[in-house]
Amino acid sequence: MTDFGEVEFTDVRELRGPLLVVGGVAGVGWDEFVEITLGSGERRHGLVLEVDRDLAVVQVLEDTAGMDPAATRAAFTGGPLRVPVGPAWLGRVCNGRGEPIDGGPPVLGPASAAVGGAPVNPVRREPPAEPVLTGVGAIDVLTTLVRGQKLPVFSAAGLPHLELAVQVAAQAVSGGEAFSVVFAGMGLTHADAAFVHDGLAERSGTGELTLLLNTADDPVIERLLTPRIALTVAEHLAFEGGRHVLVVMTDMTAYAEALREVSAARGEVPARRAYPGYLYSDLASLYERCGRIRGRPGSVTLLPVLTMPAGDITHPVPDLTGYITEGQIVLSREAHARGVYPPVDALSSLSRLMRKGAGPGRTRSDHLDVAAQLLAALARARQVRELADLVGRSALSPTDLRHLDLDEAFPQRFLAQRPDENRPLADALDRAWDVLLTLPRSQLAMLPAEQLDAHGAP
Numbered sequence: 001m002t003d004f005g006e007v008e009f010t011d012v013r014e015l016r017g018p019l020l021v022v023g024g025v026a027g028v029g030w031d032e033f034v035e036i037t038l039g040s041g042e043r044r045h046g047l048v049l050e051v052d053r054d055l056a057v058v059q060v061l062e063d064t065a066g067m068d069p070a071a072t073r074a075a076f077t078g079g080p081l082r083v084p085v086g087p088a089w090l091g092r093v094c095n096g097r098g099e100p101i102d103g104g105p106p107v108l109g110p111a112s113a114a115v116g117g118a119p120v121n122p123v124r125r126e127p128p129a130e131p132v133l134t135g136v137g138a139i140d141v142l143t144t145l146v147r148g149q150k151l152p153v154f155s156a157a158g159l160p161h162l163e164l165a166v167q168v169a170a171q172a173v174s175g176g177e178a179f180s181v182v183f184a185g186m187g188l189t190h191a192d193a194a195f196v197h198d199g200l201a202e203r204s205g206t207g208e209l210t211l212l213l214n215t216a217d218d219p220v221i222e223r224l225l226t227p228r229i230a231l232t233v234a235e236h237l238a239f240e241g242g243r244h245v246l247v248v249m250t251d252m253t254a255y256a257e258a259l260r261e262v263s264a265a266r267g268e269v270p271a272r273r274a275y276p277g278y279l280y281s282d283l284a285s286l287y288e289r290c291g292r293i294r295g296r297p298g299s300v301t302l303l304p305v306l307t308m309p310a311g312d313i314t315h316p317v318p319d320l321t322g323y324i325t326e327g328q329i330v331l332s333r334e335a336h337a338r339g340v341y342p343p344v345d346a347l348s349s350l351s352r353l354m355r356k357g358a359g360p361g362r363t364r365s366d367h368l369d370v371a372a373q374l375l376a377a378l379a380r381a382r383q384v385r386e387l388a389d390l391v392g393r394s395a396l397s398p399t400d401l402r403h404l405d406l407d408e409a410f411p412q413r414f415l416a417q418r419p420d421e422n423r424p425l426a427d428a429l430d431r432a433w434d435v436l437l438t439l440p441r442s443q444l445a446m447l448p449a450e451q452l453d454a455h456g457a458p
Contacts, residue, residue, distance in 0.1 A: 007027070007028075007075065007076050007078070008073050008074065008075040008076075009022050009023075009024060009025055009073070009074050009075075009076070010072075010073050010074075011023040011024040012069040012070075012072045012073075012074065013055070013069070014069065015064045015067055015069055017064070017265075018059055018060050018063060018064060018219055018220070018221070018265075019049070019057055019058065019059060019060070019064075019265060020036065020046060020057075020058040020059075020060055020064060020067075020072070020074065021055060021056070021057055021058075022055070022056045022058060022074045023054060023055055024054050025051070025054055025055065025056045025076070026054065027076075027078075028048060028051055028056045028076050029048065029051065030048055030049075030050070030051060031047060031048060031080050031116070032047070032048040032076055032077065032078065032079065032080065033045070033046075033047060033076075033077045033079065033080055033081040033082075034046040034047065034048060034058050034074050034075065034076055034077065035074075035075045035077065036058070036060065036067075036072060036073070036074050036075075037072070037073045037074075037075070038066070038067055038068070038071065038072055039068055039070075039071025039072065044060055044061065044062045044067075045060075045061045045062070045097075046058040046059055046060045046061055046074075046221075047059050047061070047081065047221060048076070049262065049265065049266050050266050050267075056074075056076075057265075057266070058074060059219075059220075059221040059262065059265070060219070060221075061097060061219055061221055061222055061225075062219065063219060079114070080114045080115065080116050081114070081115050081116075081225070082112040082113060082114050082115065083098050083107075083112060083113065083115055083229055083232055083233070084107055084108050084109030084111070084112050085109045085111055085112060085113045085232060085233060085235075085236035085237075085240075086108075086109030086110050086111065086236060086241075087237065087241060088107050088108055088109050089107055089109075089182075089210040089233045089237070090180060090207045090208065090209065090210055090237075091204055091205070091206075091207040091208075091209065091210075092104060092107055092204075092210055092211070093197065093204065093211045093213065094107065094210075094211070094212050094213070095212070095213060095214065095218065095222070096184075096186070096212055096213065096214030096218055096222040096223060096225060096226035096229075097222050097225060097226075097229070098212065098225075098229045101213070109236075111236075113232050113235070113236060114232070115225060115228040115229050115232050116228060116285075117228065117231055117232055117235065117285075117289050118289075119285070119288050119289065120288065120289065120291050120293060124293050124294045124295070125291050125292065125293065125294070126148070126291070126292035126293065126294050127148075127292075127356060128146040128147055128148035128149045128291070128292065128299075128301075128326075128353050128356055128357065129146065129147060129148070129292075129356050129357060130146065130147045130174065130175055130357055130362060131144050131145065131146060131147070131174070131175075131357040131358055131362055131363055132145045132146065132147055132149075132172055132173075132174045132244070132246060132301050132357075133145075133172065133173055133174070133425055134167075134168045134171055134172045135167070135168075135171030135172070135173075135421070135422035135423055135424075136164070136167060136168060136171070136342060136417070136423065137414065137415070137417055137423045137427070137428030137431065138342055138344040138346065138414075138415050138428075139168070139329060139342075139344070140363075140423075140425050140428055141367070141370070141371055141374075141414075141425070141428045141429060141432055142344075142346050142349065142351075142371050142374070142375065143327060143329050143344075143349045143350060143351035143354065144351055144354040144357050144358045144363070144367075144371075145172075145301065145303070145351065145357070146301070146351070146353045146354065146356050146357030146358075147174060147244055147292065147299040147301055147357065148290060148291045148292040148299045148300070148301055149290075149301055149302070149326050149327075149351070149353045149357075150287045150290050150301075150302040150303075150304070150324070150325045150326055151301075151302070151303055151325060151326060151327050151328070151329065151351055152252075152303070152304045152305070152306060152318075152321050152322075152325050152327075152328050152329070153165070153303065153304070153305040153306070153328070153329045153330075153331065154306060154308055154313065154318050154321075154328050154329065154330045154331065155305065155306070155307050155308065155331045156307055156308050156310075156311040156331070156333065157307055157309075158333075158336075159307075159331045159333065159336050159343060160331075160336070160341060160342065160343070160419075161250065161251075161305050161307065161331060162192055162195065162196070162250060162305075163341070163342075163419050164305075164331075164342050164419075165183075165248050165250045165303070165305050166183075166195070166196055166199040166200060166419075167199075167342075167419055167420070168246075168248060168303060169181045169183045169199075169200055169203070169209070169246070169248045170199060170200055170202065170203050171422045172246050174244045174246075175244075177243075177244055178241075178242060178243045178244065178298075179208065179243060179244050179245075179246070180208050180209065180210070180234075180237055180243045180244075180245045180246075181200075181203065181208060181209045181210070181245070181246045181247075181248065182209075182210045182212070182230045182231075182233055182234045182237075182245060182246070182247045182248070183196065183200060183209065183210070183211050183212065183230075183247075183248045184212045184214075184226050184227050184229075184230035184247065184248070184249045184250075185211075185212065185213045185214060185226075185250055186214045186223050186226050186227065186249070186250065186251060186252075186254045186255050186258075187214065187215070187216050187223055187251060187254025187255070187257070187258070188213060188214065188215050188216065188251075189215070189216055190215055193213045193215050196211070196213065197211065197213065210230070210233055212226050212229060212230050214226045216254075220258045220261050220262060221258075221262060223254060223255055223258035224255065224258055224259060224262065226255075227249050227252075227255060227286050228286070230247055230249065231247060231286065231289045231290075231300070234247045234300050235289065235300060237298070238296075238297075238298030238299055238300045239293055239296045239297070239298055239300075241297075241298065242297035242298045243297075243298050244298055244299050244301070245298065245299070245300050245301070246301045246302075246303060247290065247300060247301070247302050247303070248303045248304075248305070249286075249302070249303070249304045249305065250304070250305035250306075251305055251306055251307055252283075252304045252305065252306035252317060252321065253306045253307045253308075253309070253317050256275065256279065256283075256316070256317045259275070259276060259279065259282060260274055260275050260276065263275075263276035272316050273315070273316055275316050275317075279316060279317075279320060280320045280323070280324075283317075283320055283321060283324060284324050286304075287302060287304070287321070287324045287325060288324070289302075290302040302325075304321065304325075306318055306321060311333065313330075326351070326352040326353050327349070327350040327351040327352045327353070327354075328348075328349060328350060329344060329349045330344070330345045330348040330349050331343050331344060331345065332344065332345035332348075335411060335415070338411060340411045340412075340415055340416050341416060341417070341418075341419060342415070342417070344415060346374075346375060346378055346410075346415075347375065347378055347379055347382065354368075354371070355368060358371075363425055364425065364426065364429055366429065366447075366451050367425075367429060369446060369447050369448065369451065370429055370432050370433065370436070370447070371432070372446050373436060373444060373446040373447050374410075374414075374432050374435065374436060376446060377403065377406055377436065377439060377443070378406070378407065378410060380403050380443075381403040381404060381406055381407035381410075382407070384396065384400045384403045384404055384407075385404065385407060387400070388400075388404065399439075399440065399442075399443060402438060402439050402440060402443070403439065403443075405438050406435060406436070406438040406439055409434075409435050409438050410435050413431060413434055413435050414428075414431045414432055414434070414435045433455050437455065437456075437457055437458075440458065441457045441458055444457060
């Protein structure tokens, strides 16, 4: 027995890559946290991946380099990994295991919580309400993020999803109330990790941000812990501390790849595209931890970012994510090729809870009408463009030509903004009006007459 009352075993049978096989065990459970002591006295940590009779397979969180099986001891703690929780996380930069990499002391808190968390009881869930404004016009106007919502960003390799995630994390606010951001980066290159760190330095310095960075050369199992630690920290800040917390997680495809690798190490039978059959429930165990709880202050809002391999929206990760979440923000290769940032595909994007957080008393009275009219006009413009490709521009009616003008004005006069530009919602809505007034009044039937008069519609 160790000082912590843990059961310690010395029968280390095998080292296999990042795996440690311990024999002669009893009473050990799956996902149990393990403290590993090397012959030199160095301590490492692991999680139980599999238990087969008296054998336990442990994934070492650091690595197995330099470990001598004959001199290694494994202490099973009897429970899952727990982390301290509390406001001490704010302003800190840690690795994917929650260990500080900012030169500061270990993060301490008045209590600890299991990183596995627990789903919110549906009976106690409050419907998402009130907007979270990101300072990105395309998101705030057309796919408004709502407190307690889970709204993913669907991207592809080469698109600026990381820039967008950092911009949202740096700028987001929610009605002037206590607000914090937890940013979880998974599988990042060192250059990307430095970009995230630098881009969020100001918000971190104000004590409003917790940054967890897992890099591509970190152990795979750490990538599975990173979003869970982020959500555990966020839940306490929200439901115990009364804060509204935005959790940004990128890249969920890197997380799913790590899950697939660990599943293969366990020897599990693969399912679709070699991902484990429980990919859906595993993703749901993360996404469903956000929301609002009746009788508790605060909220947890989730913005997961994922890259679609080869831009395939039917790939298992975006496909299953779409089933669990409440809409999506889709980035467009075509808009990116035209030099537009953020390259949001407005017609493929959707916030299913937008009406809960936008409109009179929440954003602006004309918000929902303007968003609906702009999307309808863009859909009509796309049809006209396809028609022009068939019959030629000269065969189009004057109204059709005005729709083409709107289609050309939309990216430059509404969508485009700088990656460091925090655009107020009023400015973004005014830009939307500017684009809409490209059309004649007869084509703006979704807008009330008094709003058209107020904006001088011809």
